[in-house]
Amino acid sequence: MFRGFTTINYLVDDVKAAAAWYQELLGVEPYFVRPDAEHPAYVEFRIGDSQDELGLLDRRYAPQGYSSANPAGAIMHWHVDDVQKTYDHLLALGASGLADPRPLGEPGWEIATVADPFGNVIGLMHSPHYLAMQADR
Structure with missing residues (x-):
């Protein structure tokens, strides 16, 4: 069934600012940006030994029912x-x-x-x- 970790998404209010912060932290540029670098709604980095994927997703696209007032999860x-x-x-x-x-x-x-x-x-x-x-x- 479960075969491994593919992508983790972090929800953020400002994707552009978050992408800049993570780029400095990780030392790599995102390999995937949508819709474009000037107005990103989603960016993704590949990092580490297994090239794991870290995505930064505009909080507007959070799953229905998600509340940042009561964060939960893994x-x-x-x-x-x-x-x-x-x-x-x-x-x-x-x-x-x-x-x-x-x-x-x-x-x-x-x-x-x-x-x-x-x-x-x-x-x-x-x-x-x-x-x-x-x-x-």
Whole structure:
């Protein structure tokens, strides 16, 4: 049934500003922009070892019934090599800390959580499992 992660979409009020912020954070330009770069409603980046897709979607296109007053849903944790360094970098770019970096109990596992300036939750994780899967490729 489920075969893997394809795309995560973050809802934003200003796609152009969010795209600029994420471009600075990620160090790559979006590969997909609609309808155009001057008035984007959706932009998408491919990032990381698996070229995972991060989309920034104009909040006007949120699923019916979605309410930003009561956000809910999954927290996507992105594997990073250094949780503290990435957490600090995100804060320097204007993100808000939600959960400081902390170990998860097993050696090598660490986690933290921030909110981007647009209200989306970003999970950070150092995952030995992720590294093992990449080594097996």
